[in-house]
Amino acid sequence: MTAPRFLASSALRLAAVFAVIFALGGALMFTAFYWSVASYANASIRDDLRTETRILLSDGGAENPAILARRVASRIQAADALKYLVLDAEGRVLAGGLAARPTVAGFSEITAPAPPDGRETSDELATIEVLVTQLPRGSLVVGKSTYAIHELREWMGLLTIWGVIGMTVLAAIGGLASGAVLARRLDRVNAATARIMQGHLSDRMPPIGLGTEFETLRQNLNRMLDRLEASMEAIRHVSSDIAHDLRTPLNRLRHRLEHARANLTTVEAFQATVDLSLTELDQTLDIFAALLRIAQIEAGAGRSGFGPIDAGQMMQRVFEAYQPVAEQAGHVLEFRTETGAIITGDEDLLVQMVSNLVENAIVHSPAPAHIGLGARIEDDRVILAVRDNGPGIPSADLSKVTQRFYRLDHSRGSPGSGLGLALVAAIAALHDARLSLQSGEPGLVASIGFERATTESLVA
Amino acid sequence: MKLLLLEDDAETAEFVRRGLTEAGHTVDVAATADDGLHLALEGAHDVLIIDRMVPGGDGLSVVRAVRDAGKATPVIFLTAVGGVSDRVEGFESGGDDYLVKPYAFSELLARVQALGRRSPSIDLRPVLDVGDLQLDLAARSARRGLTRLDLTPQEFKLLEFLVRHSGQVVTRAMLLDKVWGFHFDPKTNLVDAHMSRLRAKVDRPFGQDLIHTVRGAGYTIDDRA
Numbered sequence: 001m002t003a004p005r006f007l008a009s010s011a012l013r014l015a016a017v018f019a020v021i022f023a024l025g026g027a028l029m030f031t032a033f034y035w036s037v038a039s040y041a042n043a044s045i046r047d048d049l050r051t052e053t054r055i056l057l058s059d060g061g062a063e064n065p066a067i068l069a070r071r072v073a074s075r076i077q078a079a080d081a082l083k084y085l086v087l088d089a090e091g092r093v094l095a096g097g098l099a100a101r102p103t104v105a106g107f108s109e110i111t112a113p114a115p116p117d118g119r120e121t122s123d124e125l126a127t128i129e130v131l132v133t134q135l136p137r138g139s140l141v142v143g144k145s146t147y148a149i150h151e152l153r154e155w156m157g158l159l160t161i162w163g164v165i166g167m168t169v170l171a172a173i174g175g176l177a178s179g180a181v182l183a184r185r186l187d188r189v190n191a192a193t194a195r196i197m198q199g200h201l202s203d204r205m206p207p208i209g210l211g212t213e214f215e216t217l218r219q220n221l222n223r224m225l226d227r228l229e230a231s232m233e234a235i236r237h238v239s240s241d242i243a244h245d246l247r248t249p250l251n252r253l254r255h256r257l258e259h260a261r262a263n264l265t266t267v268e269a270f271q272a273t274v275d276l277s278l279t280e281l282d283q284t285l286d287i288f289a290a291l292l293r294i295a296q297i298e299a300g301a302g303r304s305g306f307g308p309i310d311a312g313q314m315m316q317r318v319f320e321a322y323q324p325v326a327e328q329a330g331h332v333l334e335f336r337t338e339t340g341a342i343i344t345g346d347e348d349l350l351v352q353m354v355s356n357l358v359e360n361a362i363v364h365s366p367a368p369a370h371i372g373l374g375a376r377i378e379d380d381r382v383i384l385a386v387r388d389n390g391p392g393i394p395s396a397d398l399s400k401v402t403q404r405f406y407r408l409d410h411s412r413g414s415p416g417s418g419l420g421l422a423l424v425a426a427i428a429a430l431h432d433a434r435l436s437l438q439s440g441e442p443g444l445v446a447s448i449g450f451e452r453a454t455t456e457s458l459v460a
Numbered sequence: 461m462k463l464l465l466l467e468d469d470a471e472t473a474e475f476v477r478r479g480l481t482e483a484g485h486t487v488d489v490a491a492t493a494d495d496g497l498h499l500a501l502e503g504a505h506d507v508l509i510i511d512r513m514v515p516g517g518d519g520l521s522v523v524r525a526v527r528d529a530g531k532a533t534p535v536i537f538l539t540a541v542g543g544v545s546d547r548v549e550g551f552e553s554g555g556d557d558y559l560v561k562p563y564a565f566s567e568l569l570a571r572v573q574a575l576g577r578r579s580p581s582i583d584l585r586p587v588l589d590v591g592d593l594q595l596d597l598a599a600r601s602a603r604r605g606l607t608r609l610d611l612t613p614q615e616f617k618l619l620e621f622l623v624r625h626s627g628q629v630v631t632r633a634m635l636l637d638k639v640w641g642f643h644f645d646p647k648t649n650l651v652d653a654h655m656s657r658l659r660a661k662v663d664r665p666f667g668q669d670l671i672h673t674v675r676g677a678g679y680t681i682d683d684r685a
Contacts, residue, residue, distance in 0.1 A: 285562055286645060305548060320614050321640050324653035352644045359647050420647075 011179020018175035019168045026167040030160035037156060041149045042129075046107060049131040052082055052142045057133065065138045069095035072140075083128060085141040094138065098128070102141060105134045109146070185209055189218075201229050231299075238295060238404070242288075245405050245418070249284045253277055290419040294404065297349070297426040305346045308453055311375040311382050312337035314347060318354045319373060322362065330367030333358075336374035341382040343450040345431045350384075353427040356420045357386040357446045365390025365443070382450045389443040398437050424448075461506035461576045462486045466496035466522065467538070468514045476509075479565050480572070493517035500526050505533055506576040509568070512539040512550070520553040527554040534575040538563070547643065566677040570629045577628060590626045591670055591683030593662065595619065604666050614639075615658050622671065622681040631678035655679060 056075070061068045065088055072084045072095040084096030091101075100110045110128050127150070130143035185208045195203050204222045208214040260273040319335035326333035343350075354373065361371045371388045393401055400406050402425035405418040421437075424446070428435040434449040463480055467473040468491045477487045488503060490496035493516040500508055500522065508526070510519040523535050536557040537550045550558045557571050588595040592605045600616055602609040611619065618639050622630060632651040636642040640650075655671070663669045671681050 289560070289645075317640075320612075321642070321650060321654075322648070324657050325648045325650050328649075328653045328656070348641075348643050351642065355642070355644070355646060362648055 011176055011183050014179040014182075015172045015175030019172040022171035023164055023168040026164040027160070030156075030163050034153070034156045034160055038149065038153055041152060042146075045129050045144050045146065045149070046131070048082070049107070049129065049142050049144060053131055053133055053140065056140060056142070057135075062135055063137075065094055065135070068135075068138075068140060072096050083130075083143040083145070085143075086138065087141075088138040096141075098130075098141060098143060102130050102132050103139070105132050105139075107131055110143070182210070185214075196225065201225075201232065234295075234298060238291060241404050242291065246284060246287060249280060249287075253280055253284070256280075287419065290423060291404070294419065294423050294426045297423070297430050300430065303346075303430065305348075306344055307347075309343055309345055309347050309350065311341040311343050311384060311450070312339060314350060315354065315373055315375045315384065318351060318358060322355070322358050326358075326362050326371060329362050331362060331365065331369045331371055333362075334370065334372045336372065336376075338375065338377050341375040341377050342453045343382050343431075344453045345433075345450070349427045349430065353424050353448070354384060354386065356424050360420055361386060361388035361390060361444070364388075369443075377452060378449075380452050382452045383447050384450070385445060385447040387440050387443060387445040389440065392439050392442055392444045393437065395439055398439070401437065402435070461572075462488075462504065463507050463509060463572065463576075464488045464490065464496070464499055464503065464505045465509045466490045466493070466500075466514055466519060467509070467511045468492070476565070476568065479569065483569055483573075485572075491515070493519070493522050497522045497525050500533070501529055501531070507572050508533050508535045509572065510535055510537055510555075512537055512546070520549060523554045536568075536571055536575060538568075566629070567631050567633055570631045570678060571634060573628050574625050574630065574634065577625070588620070588623045590623050590681055591668070592666075593623070593670055595623055602662075604662065607665075609661055611658075611661060614654070615661065618654060618658055619662065622679065625681075627680065627682045629674045629677050629680050634678070 052075075056068060056071055059067075061071055065086065069086050072086050075082070076084060076096060083098055085093065085098045085101070086095040087101070088094055098110070102108055102110055108130055110130055111126075126145050126147045128143040129146050130141050133140045133142075188206050189208060192203060192205050204225060205218045208218050256273060256277055260270060264270050264273060315337055316335060319333065323333050358371065358373060361369070365371065365388050369388055369390050371386070373386045374384075376383050376385070397406075402421045404422045406422075425435055428448050431450060433451075436447050436449070438445045438447075463485050465473060465476055465480070465487055467476065467489065470491070473489050473491065477489055480487045488499050488505070490499050491514070493514050496510065496514065496519075508523070510523055512519040514522075519537060523537075526533065526535070534556045535554060536559060537555045538559050538561060539546060539550070540561045547558050556575055559568060559571060586596070586598055588597065594603045595616075596602070597620070600613070602611055602616060602619060618635065621635065621639050633645070635651050636646070642650075659669075659671050663671055670683060671679060672684070674680055
C-alpha cells in the first residue's frame with residue numbers, strides 16, 4: 001500500500017479501536033452466556049431431585065421406611081444416574097449408598113470419589129448435589145452428580161476465551177481492511193487535490209464511494225471548487241477588464257499631458273488642459289471605484305446590513321430624486337406602487353440599483369420619453385420595475401449587457417463606463433433577486449423579482 | 461479652526477496641510493495611530509481628520525479611544541475602501557462624516573468646515589434665517605419677507621440643509637449624502653436639477669439671489685447684498 005503514513009496509521013488506529021470494542025463486547029457476551037447456562041443447569045438438577053423425592057415419598061413412602069427402601073432399590077436398578085440413601089431413625093442404611101452422610105435437610109453439595117465403575121480415574125473427585133428430606137422414621141437423601149455441569153463449565157470457559165480471541169482478531173482484520181479501503185479512497189481525493197493545486201482548476205473530486213455521507217462530502221467539495229473557480233475566473237476577467245478599459249483613458253491622459261508640456265505656452269491653455277485632465281481622471285477613478293464596488297458586492301459584502309424594506313417607499317424616494325432630472329431632460333417620469341411590498345435587503349444598494357436603471361432610461365432615451373418605475377406584488381414575490389419607451393436593447397445583446405464594460409455600439413459615444421448594468425446585476429444577485437431585461441416594444445423593461453417578506457418583519 | 465490630520469502618506473499629508481492652512485486653518489499632522497491619539501487627546505482641535513488605514517492601528521481605534529476619553533470633537537474619516545459596511549463601521553465608532561479616496565480637496569474643505577461650524581445651539585433654534593428668508597422648522601414652512609414659499613418636503617429639506625450651513629460651501633456629494641441619503645455618485649445632474657427648481661421658488665421671484673453656485677465646488681446660501 002502506497003498510502004501516506006498518516007493514512008496507514010489511521011487504518012491501524014481503526015483496527016485497534018475495533019479490536020478493543022469487540023474484545024470487550026465478546027467477553028461481556030460470553031460471560032453472560034456462561035453464567036446463565038451454568039445456573040440453568042444447576043436449577044434443572046435441583047428440579048430433578050425435587051421430583052424424584054416427591055415420587056419416592058408418595059403413596060406411603062414417607063411413613064413406611066420399608067416401602068421406601070424397596071422403591072429406592074428398584075430405582076437404583078432402573079436409573080443409575082441418581083444416587084440414593086435411605087436411613088432409619090437410628091441412622092442405619094436401609095437402601096442405597098453414598099460416600100458421605102449428609103444430615104442437614106434441604107439442598108447441599110457433597111464431595112464423593114468418582115464412581116468406581118472405571119469410567120473415571122479413581123483419584124478424581126466428583127461433587128454431588130443432594131436433597132436431604134427428614135422423615136418421621138428416618139431420612140431420605142437423593143443426589144445427582146454435578147460432574148456434567150463441571151464439564152460444561154470448563155468447556156464454556158474455553159469457548160469464551162477462544163471466542164473472544166477469535167472475534168478480536170477478526171475485528172482487527174476488518175478494521176485494517178476498511179482502513180485500507182478508506183486510505184485508498186482518500187488517496188484518490190488527495191491526488192485530485194494535488195492536481196487542482198497544480199493549476200488544473202476545472203478538475204473535480206472523484207467519487208469516494210463508501211456511502212451517502214462521503215458522496216455528500218464530495219458534492220460539497222466540488223461545489224466549493226465551482227465557487228472558487230468562478231471567483232478566480234471573475235478576478236481574471238476583472239484584471240483583463242482593468243488592463244483594457246482603464247489603460248486606454250490613462251494613456252489618453254498621458255498623451256494630453258505630453259502634448260501640453262511640449263506645445264502649450266499660455267497659462268490659459270495649461271489651465272484648460274489641467275481641467276480636462278482632471279475631468280478625465282475623475283471618470284477613470286469612477287470606473288475604478290465602480291469595479292471595486294462590483295467586486296465587493298459579488299464577494300457578498302453588505303449582506304450583514306440586510307433589513308426589511310418597504311419597496312414602495314424606496315421606489316418613491318428614487319422617483320422624487322429623479323423626477324426633476326427627467327423633467328429637465330424633457331422626459332415624463334411616472335411612479336406607481338402597491339402597499340405592503342416588503343422585501344429584505346440593503347436599502348443603500350437597492351436605491352443605487354434602481355437609480356442606475358432610471359438614469360440609464362433618462363440618458364439613453366431621446367426626449368420626450370415616458371419612463372415608469374414602481375413596485376408591484378405578484379403572489380409571494382415583489383417586482384421592482386423600470387420601463388421606458390426609448391430605443392431599448394437589441395435582443396441579441398440583452399444577455400450580454402450585464403457584463404462589465406459591455407456597451408452597445410450606439411452608446412459608445414455617450415458618457416458611461418459600461419458598468420451600470422453589471423452593478424445592477426451584482427446587487428440583484430446579492431439579494432438572490434432575479435433580474436430580467438426585456439424588450440418593451442419599444443423600449444426596455446428592467447424588472448427585479450424579490451422574495452416577498454412579511455409585513456411583521458418591518459415592524460420588528 | 462485648529463485641525464488634526466492623521467495621514468501616513470507624507471506627500472498627501474503635506475498637500476492637505478498646505479490647502480487647509482491656505483484656507484486659514486491651523487493643522488497638526490500625525491503619521492501613526494499612536495501619535496494621532498496622543499495629539500488628539502492633548503490638543504483642543506475643532507475637527508479630527510482621520511485616515512482609516514495608518515501604521516500602528518486602524519483609524520477607527522483612534523476615534524474610539526478619543527470618544528472613550530470623553531471627547532466629542534467632530535471626526536471625518538478618510539478611506540480608500542468605500543463599502544457600505546465600512547461606512548457604517550465608521551459611524552458606529554464615533555465618526556461624523558466619511559470621505560472615500562480619491563477625493564477632491566474642495567470636498568474635504570467643505571466637509572471640514574461644515575463639521576467645525578456645527579454647534580448644538582444653532583441646531584436647536586426653532587426658526588432659521590438668512591437675509592429675509594425664514595425657515596420655521598416646527599411648521600416646516602418657509603417665507604421670504606412676507607411671502608410664503610410653496611415648497612415640497614424634499615425642497616424644504618434641501619433648503620434647510622443649505623440654511624443650516626449658511627455662509628459655507630456645501631458640495632453636491634454632501635447634499636446627496638445628507639439630503640437624499642444617496643451614497644453613490646449619480647451619472648446625472650440630480651443635485652443641479654433640484655437646485656434649479658428650488659431657486660425658481662426661493663430666488664427668482666424676489667430679485668435678490670440667496671443661493672449661489674460656487675464653481676467647481678458646490679453651492680452656498682448667504683445674504684451678500
